[in-house]
Structures are given as C-alpha cells and as structure tokens.
Amino acid sequence: MSKAIQTIVFVDDDRIQHMINRKNMLRLKEDLNLQFFENPFSALDWFASNDADLLILDVNMPEMKGWEFLDRLKVLNKTIEVKMLTSSVDPDDIEISTQYNMVSGFLVKPLKNDIMAEILGL
Amino acid sequence: MIKDRKEYQILIVDDNKGDRVLIEAYLEDTIILPKISEAESFFHAKKIIENNPNFFDVVLLDLSLPDLSGEGLIRSIAELLPETPIIILTGYPDVDFSRKSLKLGIADYQLKDELNPLALYKSIIYAIERKKVTNQLISSEKRYKDLFQLSPMPIWVYEKVTLKFLAVNKSAVETYGFNEGEFLSMKITDIRPVEELPALYQAIQNDLSKKGINLSGVFKHQKRNGEVMDVEVYANDIDFNGKSAKIVLINDITFKSKYIQAIETQNKKLKEIAWIQSHIVRAPLSRMMGLIELINVEEESNNLSDDLKQLIQFIRESAIELDEIVRDITIRTEQIKID
Numbered sequence: 001m002s003k004a005i006q007t008i009v010f011v012d013d014d015r016i017q018h019m020i021n022r023k024n025m026l027r028l029k030e031d032l033n034l035q036f037f038e039n040p041f042s043a044l045d046w047f048a049s050n051d052a053d054l055l056i057l058d059v060n061m062p063e064m065k066g067w068e069f070l071d072r073l074k075v076l077n078k079t080i081e082v083k084m085l086t087s088s089v090d091p092d093d094i095e096i097s098t099q100y101n102m103v104s105g106f107l108v109k110p111l112k113n114d115i116m117a118e119i120l121g122l
Numbered sequence: 123m124i125k126d127r128k129e130y131q132i133l134i135v136d137d138n139k140g141d142r143v144l145i146e147a148y149l150e151d152t153i154i155l156p157k158i159s160e161a162e163s164f165f166h167a168k169k170i171i172e173n174n175p176n177f178f179d180v181v182l183l184d185l186s187l188p189d190l191s192g193e194g195l196i197r198s199i200a201e202l203l204p205e206t207p208i209i210i211l212t213g214y215p216d217v218d219f220s221r222k223s224l225k226l227g228i229a230d231y232q233l234k235d236e237l238n239p240l241a242l243y244k245s246i247i248y249a250i251e252r253k254k255v256t257n258q259l260i261s262s263e264k265r266y267k268d269l270f271q272l273s274p275m276p277i278w279v280y281e282k283v284t285l286k287f288l289a290v291n292k293s294a295v296e297t298y299g300f301n302e303g304e305f306l307s308m309k310i311t312d313i314r315p316v317e318e319l320p321a322l323y324q325a326i327q328n329d330l331s332k333k334g335i336n337l338s339g340v341f342k343h344q345k346r347n348g349e350v351m352d353v354e355v356y357a358n359d360i361d362f363n364g365k366s367a368k369i370v371l372i373n374d375i376t377f378k379s380k381y382i383q384a385i386e387t388q389n390k391k392l393k394e395i396a397w398i399q400s401h402i403v404r405a406p407l408s409r410m411m412g413l414i415e416l417i418n419v420e421e422e423s424n425n426l427s428d429d430l431k432q433l434i435q436f437i438r439e440s441a442i443e444l445d446e447i448v449r450d451i452t453i454r455t456e457q458i459k460i461d
Contacts, residue, residue: 088449
C-alpha cells in the first residue's frame with residue numbers, strides 16, 4: 001500500500017450490505033470518506049468529477065456487470081485500485097480479471113473486518 | 123471290366139420303351155446296382171419326382187416327350203430338381219440347341235446313336251461330381267450374399283469414379299426408405315442434405331490416401347422421407363464386378379447424438395443452478411452473516427442478556443452451516459464434466 005486509503009467507493013446493488021459495510025468500516029477508521037452506490041451509473045457520474053483510493057465493486061449487478069463498469073471507468077481515464085466483490089468466487093471471473101490491471105483481488109461477501117483492516121493498512 | 127459298386131438312383135425319362143431298355147442295359151454294364159426309375163412323360167416324371175424329393179443322383183432325359191419337349195421340358199425338370207444333374211439323351215443332333223441347353227444348366231448332351239456303356243457311365247460320373255462343385259459354389263455364394271443382405275446394419279457398395287450405388291442391402295432399404303431400384307439409380311450425394319456435400323467431397327478426397335478399413339467420419343444422411351440422421355461411416359476398398367468401388371457400413375448414431383445433446387443441456391442447466399446457488403441464494407445469506415457479525419460487535423457495548431447472546435450464537439452457527447452447504451453444492455456441480 002503506497003499511500004493511505006482515505007476515499008473508498010462501494011458499488012453494489014445490495015443496500016443492506018452497504019449499511020453493514022458502512023458501520024464496520026467506520027468502526028475500523030472513523031475519518032474514512034465512504035461513497036456507497038446501489039446504481040452503477042450514479043457511481044460513474046460521481047467518478048466523472050471525483051477520485052477514490054479504492055473501489056469495491058460487485059461483479060454481478062442487474063444494471064451491468066462489474067467488468068462493464070471497469071470498461072467505462074477506463075474511458076474516463078481512471079486508474080484506481082479495485083477489489084471485486086462477489087457472493088462466490090467463480091473461476092471464470094478470475095480468468096476475466098486477468099485482463100484488468102486495476103483489479104488487485106476478490107472479496108467474498110460478507111466483508112470480514114480483519115481483511116478490511118489489512119487492506120486499510122491498520 | 124470292374125463295375126462301380128456304389129448305389130445310384132437314376133431317373134430315365136423317355137417315351138420310347140426300346141430306348142429305355144437299351145439305356146438300362148448300358149447302365150447295368152458299368153454299375154452293379156443301378157436303381158432305376160422310369161417315366162414315359164413329363165407328367166409321369168413330375169409325379170415320381172414329387173414323391174421322392176432330393177432322391178435321384180442323376181436324370182437321363184429324352185428331349186421330346188408327348189406332353190412337353192425342348193427348352194420348356196428342360197426348364198420344368200430343372201425347376202423340380204435344382205440340385206440334381208440332368209443329362210440329355212436325344213436322337214437328333216442339334217449343335218445350337220445342345221449349346222443352349224448347357225446354358226440352361228444341363229450337365230451333358232448325348233446323342234443316342236453314339237452312346238455306349240462307358241461313355242454313358244463317364245458322363246453320369248462327371249455330371250454328378252461337377253454338380254456337387256456347382257452346388258457348393260451356389261451355397262457359398264448364397265452364404266456371402268446373406269452376410270451382405272441380412273446384415274442388421276445398412277451396407278452398400280458405390281463406384282469410386284461415378285459415386286453411383288452398385289449394391290445395397292435390406293437394412294439400407296429399410297433404414298433409408300428407398301427401394302433397391304431407386305438406390306441403384308442414385309449417387310451417394312443424393313442421400314445427404316445439400317449443406318453436407320462439402321464435407322462429403324472432403325471425406326472422399328481424404329479417403330484417397332487411406333488404405334484398408336477406416337472410419338470415414340460422422341455425417342448427416344437424409345432418408346427418403348426427409349428425416350436427417352447422424353451416422354458413423356466405415357469404408358473399405360472393394361473390387362466389385364471389375365469396378366473400383368467402396369464397401370460402406372453405416373452406423374446410425376442419431377439416438378446417441380440426441381442422448382449426448384440431452385446430457386449436455388442438462389449439464390448446462392446444472393451449472394446454471396450452481397450459479398444461482400452461489401450467487402442468488404448466497405446473497406441474502408451473506409447479508410444475514412454480515413448482520414449477525416454486526417450484532418456481535420454491537421453486543422459488546424450493549425448489555426444483552428446471556429439468553430439473547432446464546433440465541434444470536436445459534437443463528438450465527440446456522441448461517442455458517444447453511445453457507446457451507448451452499449458452497450458444497452457449488453463445488454459438486456462444478457465437478458460434473460463430460461469428456
């Protein structure tokens with residue numbers, strides 16, 4: 001981790017996971033800037049004028065696949081560290097992820113506090 | 123002179139009693155025990171033959187009987203006794219007819235005037251032995267014809283140059299629905315859907331370099347009713363009546379193909395179910411697990427009763443157990459593979 005993570009964007013259609021993650025993350029580090037989006041298009045709008053240190057991105061969303069979201073981010077010339085969020089790690093998804101340099105790993109729902117603490121460098 | 127000791131059953135068909143007596147005398151000169159039956163007419167001969175089927179070793183036949191003569195007589199007797207040699211004894215030399223009678227299956231053609239005991243005996247022995255060989259050939263030819271015709275799998279022969287069918291067996295007729303005549307007026311290109319023709323020409327090209335029996339491949343063939351089948355085709359080179367040809371055996375694998383397709387479809391559905399398990403079913407479960415962990419953390423600051431803590435612990439264990447079950451189902455489904 002080259003620089004301290006301050007701004008984290010969550011893109012996932014699961015509202016309850018957002019609520020759980022918000023509570024857990026703030027408990028880990030209370031001054032984090034957390035952005036939660038249930039709709040990937042709203043997230044892309046936000047990225048048009050903002051930057052983040054880490055993107056936690058759901059693989060399977062009804063509006064678009066996580067991969068398509070990454071393609072659209074590339075168009076915006078964004079390079080952000082990305083952790084793919086999934087209910088279950090699919091070998092096909094790992095295969096696809098090799099084509100995306102931004103992706104540094106997979107996280108299985110629900111997010112575990114110890115793993116998140118490690119990512120935050122705590 | 124040493125006489126033949128074997129017992130011969132001989133049928134003499136002649137309307138002239140004097141001739142019959144003479145022939146019998148000749149026979150007795152060379153054969154110890156000629157068992158002679160006599161007939162004066164075709165009708166009479168027919169009755170004797172029908173009463174003693176497969177009984178005579180040889181028939182001595184006069185060509186002109188009161189009720190039947192010439193070619194008609196020969197055909198009728200030969201039909202009654204297909205496996206017995208027939209020797210014609212006639213009073214009139216007719217070279218053309220003698221030649222023709224041989225084509226009709228007659229063993230020998232003798233002029234009564236030139237006959238003597240030894241010549242007759244020799245003619246009879248030769249006729250019997252030759253007929254034995256001919257009968258063996260006929261039965262061997264029938265045996266091989268049966269192997270082709272009665273094969274439960276479709277077999278045909280086609281000419282390499284023209285691609286025309288030269289022979290087809292019963293199973294091919296039954297399987298494809300074309301009768302033999304239709305088959306023999308067709309080419310092997312006529313039993314395929316048009317889009318299959320390039321594959322056929324390619325296979326024929328490949329075949330040129332192959333020797334011996336080989337699996338030409340899996341093709342689509344079309345029946346007379348338009349139905350298309352998946353078939354495995356085995357071929358071998360054959361010289362067929364002087365033509366360079368291929369003998370081909372067809373294995374209908376339509377059922378097998380359909381079966382494999384059904385399994386593949388089923389497998390795909392299983393994978394979909396696995397995906398639903400691991401993603402859709404697990405989504406609310408992971409939410410529950412997240413919530414339980416949250417409660418666990420919150421409980422430290424709140425003063426929950428021991429009973430409630432116990433209940434939360436049970437819910438947590440149940441959720442973890444359910445999570446393991448879902449993962450197990452996913453792993454098992456991913457292991458399903460068809461080679």
